[in-house]
Amino acid sequence: MSSNQLSARTLESLLGDWRTGGSAYRALADRIRLLTLDGRIPTDSRLPAERDLGTRLGLSRTTVTAAYRQLRDAGYLHSVQGSGSVARLPGVSVAADAAAPGAVLDLGQAVLPAWPGLAEVAALAAADLPTHLTGSGFDPVGLPELREAIADRYRARGLPTEPNQIMVTVGAQHAIALLARVLINRGDRVLVETPTYPHAYEALRAAGGRLMPVSVTAALPGADAGWDEPALLQTIQRSNPVLGYLMPDFQNPTGQSMPVAQRERVLAAAARQGTVLISDETIGELDIDRAGEFGPFAASADPDRPDLAVTVGSVGKTVWGGLRVGWIRADPGLIRKLAAARLANDLGTPVLEQLIVTRLLRQLPDILESRRLLLRAGRDRLVSGLSERFPDWQLPRVDGGITLWVNLGRPVSSQLALAARAQGVLLPAGPRFGIDGAFERFLRIPFCYGPAEMPRALDALALAWESLLRHPLPDTGYLADVV
Incomplete structure (x- = not known):
């Protein structure tokens, strides 16, 4: 039995406005299928009983049974x-070796392969472990040597930081969820970018936040790129959110970076209102060829309210996603509150992984340089391939990060994701990155994969696009008009 049970009420919320005329059971099945591909319905989740969902949606049990049967026949449901x-x-499960026959290439996880020197550093760090075995191993704030190393990295980047301003977490997602739980009361307004990182807005919503979206635009031909500053400042000043979540460097998924002068204006507005701004900098140092000097977001904070600028970081994007170590940089008073609240859910970050990251931070400049070379090659390879095969798609200019936010020219992102799945490639549809599902014209494509995976991905996309143009999928109205 699945450990994740979706209630009828939760599924109704995810479904949104799914009734678009025609056969109700087909429309319901199509929407559940798209939500599963997008990851909004996680695999292994147990769906509501047919009778319960029918009652919630105002449908007969027969209609829901027919929808579930169609999903079961297509392989999206197991009863x-x-x-x-x-x-x-x-189809087959996602294989660890993406080149293996029949394997599914998962491009939904925009992550670099592990840094080649990681195993050697891990072996050296294991030798440091005996000195820590006399303690309990439970520490909600992190090892002193790692907190010092993180603080030193911020100081090197122009942001004075002391170890008591650092909490070590189990990755960046843990950090975001913990901050949301401590800083948000149910019903509080929370500023978020749109499009944005899906797991962040999910954590903010789960904490009870009322999301206030502000748009970020990719650097596409004929478009004003970046943050909608008038709307951003107006949202802070008039809505008075308690919290804001931003990705100011190589924003996910648009790849945009917020200019330094704009950072200062946004932070000043937040200081006047008492709004805490969280800057997610997990990919902030993955620069390829960005012009100008960009320090940490908090370095531009209003000098009278530096406590309102909170930073989240990790090594998940720079070193390896399997190394589950992140951190929060914040005012010492907030760090103490976070430590007290954390104990209700976990007792600290694994010690050995902290020792590994302590050593890795000493080599981070060299690691970043090697990542820069890999990302530049991947970006250029992807842009060249997409330009050749899809001349009508609009490709953004990006100078860092790990993804392209591509404009398809028509609202078919969800349908293209379905068609690509049939070709063995998993890609999240554009609505996955919107608040309540926008961006049917967009597709996020990562360029952090190597030369072995890229041709296969491009071939699959080309076949999927061709099949979509030749045999369009039935239009179930999946937010196609919201672009």
Whole structure:
């Protein structure tokens, strides 16, 4: 039995306005299928009982049964007598070796391969472990040597920082969720970018925040790129959010960076209102060829309210996603509150992984340089391939980060994601990055994969696009008009 049970009420919220005429069971099945591909319905989630969902949606049980049957026949649902219906992705499982026959290439995870020197550093760090074995291993703020190393990295980048301003977390997602839980009361307004990192807005919503979206535009031909500053400042001044979540460097998914002068204006507005701004800098140092000097976002904070600028970082994007170590840089008073609240859910970050990251931070400049070379080659390879195969798509200019936010020219992102899945490639549709599902004209494509994966991805996209143009999928109205 699945450990993740979706209630009928939760699924109704995810479905949104799914009724678009025609066959109700087909429209319902199509929407559940798209939500599963987008990751909004996680695989292995148990869907509501047919009777419960029918009652919630105002449908007959027969209609829901027919929708579930269609999903089951297509491989998106697995039903076991007495255990309910569990969400699945059809076909073979995602293989560790993407080149293996029949493997699914997962481009939904925009992550670099592990840095080649990681295993050697891990072996050296293991030798440091015996000196820490006399303690309990439970520490909600992190090892002193790692906190010092993180603080030293900020100082080197122009942001004075002391170890008591650092908390070590189990990755950046843990940091975002913990901050949301401590800083948000149910019903509080929270400023977010749109499009944005899906797991961040999910954490903010789960904490009870009322999301106030402000647009960020990719550097596409004929478009004004970057943050909608008038709307951003107006949202801070008039809505008075308690919290804002921003990715000021190589924003995910648009790849934009906020100019230094704009950072100062935004932070000054937040200081006047008492709004805490969280800057997610997990990909902030993945520069390729960005012009100008960009320090940490908090370095531009209003000198009278530096406590309102909170930073989240990690090594998940720069070194390896499997190294689950992140951190929060904040005012010491907030660090103490976070440590007290953290104990209700976990007792600290694994010690050995902290020792590994302590050593890695000493080599971070060299690691970043090697990543820069890899990302430059990947970006140029992807841009060249997309330009050749899809001349009508609009490709943004990016000078860092790990993804392209591509304009397809028509609202078919969800349909293209379905078609690509049939070709063995997983890509999240544009609405995955919108608040309540916008961006059907956009597709996020990572360029952090190597030369072995890129041709396969481009071939699959070309076949999917061709099939979509030749045999369009039935239009179930999946936010196609919201672009």
